[in-house]
Amino acid sequence: MDATDQESEDACLIEYTVNPAEPATHAVVEAVAAVSGTDAEELPSLYEFVETEALDQLVAPRISEVPRDDVTVQFTYCGKIVTVSGKTITVHPTGE
Structure with missing residues (x-):
């Protein structure tokens, strides 16, 4: 896991680089847990959101193991806006 916290409220709360062997869904939960300061097991199930x-299949590397930079998925999870793009996950505040 490679996570970089951002200082500005307008910027992302965290940027998480996905390990190629890690499913995107696992990385999303880990990134949101890091931002929330909680254990990943304490978060609600991602499948509820x-x-x-489909998320794992959409962003999974192609057969050549090249990340899918041509696909971006954005959704709200645990009060955060999560963007999955290629091998990067960013977590933003919802602005509420």
Whole structure:
């Protein structure tokens, strides 16, 4: 896991680089847990917010193991806006 916290309220709260062997859904939960300062097991199930199998398939590397930079998925999870793009996950405040 490679996470970089941002200082500005307008910027993302965290940027998480996904390990190529890690499913995107696992990385989303880990990134949101890091931002929330909680254990990943304490967060609600991701499948209540997004179709997890579809998310993993949409952003999974192609056969050549090249990340899918041409696909971006954005959704709200645990009061945060989560953007999955290629091998990067960013977590933003919802502005509420």
